[in-house]
Amino acid sequence: MGETGSGGALEGIRVVEMGQLIAGPFCGQLLGDMGAEIVKLEPPVTGDQMRHWGQGDKPSWWRVIARNKYSVACDLRSEDGQALARDLIARADILIENFRPGTIEKWNLDPEQLRKTNPGLIVVRVSGYGQTGPYSARAGFGGIAEAMGGWRGIVGYPDRPPARMGVSIGDTLAATYGCLGALAALHHRSKTGEGQIVDAALYEAVLQVMESTVSDYSASGAKRRRTGSTLPGIAPSNVYPCKDGEYLIGANQDAVFARLAAAMGRPELASDERYATHRARGARQEELDALIGEWTRTLTIADLEAKMDEAAVPAGRVFDAEDMLADPHFAAREALVTVADDEFGEITMQGVFPKLSATPGRVRRPAPLGVGQDSADVLKRWLGRET
Numbered sequence: 001m002g003e004t005g006s007g008g009a010l011e012g013i014r015v016v017e018m019g020q021l022i023a024g025p026f027c028g029q030l031l032g033d034m035g036a037e038i039v040k041l042e043p044p045v046t047g048d049q050m051r052h053w054g055q056g057d058k059p060s061w062w063r064v065i066a067r068n069k070y071s072v073a074c075d076l077r078s079e080d081g082q083a084l085a086r087d088l089i090a091r092a093d094i095l096i097e098n099f100r101p102g103t104i105e106k107w108n109l110d111p112e113q114l115r116k117t118n119p120g121l122i123v124v125r126v127s128g129y130g131q132t133g134p135y136s137a138r139a140g141f142g143g144i145a146e147a148m149g150g151w152r153g154i155v156g157y158p159d160r161p162p163a164r165m166g167v168s169i170g171d172t173l174a175a176t177y178g179c180l181g182a183l184a185a186l187h188h189r190s191k192t193g194e195g196q197i198v199d200a201a202l203y204e205a206v207l208q209v210m211e212s213t214v215s216d217y218s219a220s221g222a223k224r225r226r227t228g229s230t231l232p233g234i235a236p237s238n239v240y241p242c243k244d245g246e247y248l249i250g251a252n253q254d255a256v257f258a259r260l261a262a263a264m265g266r267p268e269l270a271s272d273e274r275y276a277t278h279r280a281r282g283a284r285q286e287e288l289d290a291l292i293g294e295w296t297r298t299l300t301i302a303d304l305e306a307k308m309d310e311a312a313v314p315a316g317r318v319f320d321a322e323d324m325l326a327d328p329h330f331a332a333r334e335a336l337v338t339v340a341d342d343e344f345g346e347i348t349m350q351g352v353f354p355k356l357s358a359t360p361g362r363v364r365r366p367a368p369l370g371v372g373q374d375s376a377d378v379l380k381r382w383l384g385r386e387t
Helices: 023-033 061-065 079-089 111-117 142-148 169-192 202-208 213-220 254-263 278-283 285-296 301-311 321-326 328-332 375-383
Strands: 014-017 037-042 069-073 094-097 122-127 197-201 237-242 245-250 315-317 336-341 345-350
Touching (some): 014 079, 023 122, 061 345, 069 375, 142 169, 169 197, 245 301
Parallel strands (some): 037 069, 122 197
16 A cells, blocks of 8 residues: 555655664664655565564564565665665665665665765664774674673673673664664755765664763773662662562652651651761662662552652552553553554554654554565555556
8 A cells, every 4th residue: 555644743754774683674663653654675585584583472573663664575686676776765865774884885875876866865874883993894783782882781780791681772772863863864954955874883872871981980980880770879779579579669869768768657767867868878778778678578569659659759660561561551641552463463562652742653554564565566656667
């Protein structure tokens, strides 16, 4: 089915996605959620490997990352495929690719040459180490970028090897920054008519969210280390045991800690010199966590949650997917949406985010079930070709 108008903020923006796996395709997902038309070029027959990724008996990751996209079969390693790609890119606003630097140049798809034909073209290039520098030609995956960017080294417990987050955060961060760069480039183009290259390196995307890790070392030689479920000197902020599970409390601010102490029936703790200030609580972090844990162990999660809500203490359950599906707040904000799906009948997934008041994004169409299923439609609408 052809594009009939998305109603989103990026309606009318055409994107060619030549990405694979996570980083490039997630950038395409974000742009598509906001209303852009995404044409994904997939290798004939095999398609993107993401079609087979995910957990459970029927992996569903593809249904999320390829939503709002059109699949066009295109062998980028062949002359015919390269010619088709050039024709489509000539009519696109944005090109996304996340191959190793130099790859698309070998396929006769040099971005500088593409921009001579289409001067307004914005090319989002996502790679492990960026398009320049001594490491640029290296193979790079998200996990490696997380290590180089500093993330892996501070995740986990000090007596164990570095842990990983349970999602591909390096890839999705780079994709998000790639999307941010594309939107900034679109604004620049609206004033000048000129496109540009967006160079999004996975390790630099991770580096951007590392807070003051580098500046702390630069200023005073301080290095962040693995500290498990806490941050040194930030207390109380931890997961605490209850009768029926665990519950996260963040009361690491003077007024909030006073409210927590009152909820515990121990208001005097807020004026106790051992806990009265941020620095004092941080110096006695383990001692304070143990004291709070003794109290939370006497309560169920529901009872503790009611107390924290009444006292206006930031706190919350540790959710898994089952909890999210049952939670009324997720439902009220459409943080999760159930959509019709060609493979599953219907499937629930995360909704579109961020939420725009005037031009909200939405899941307009399911992920393509077949490789190249939209080739004829796209070639007719974009190129005026009958197949």
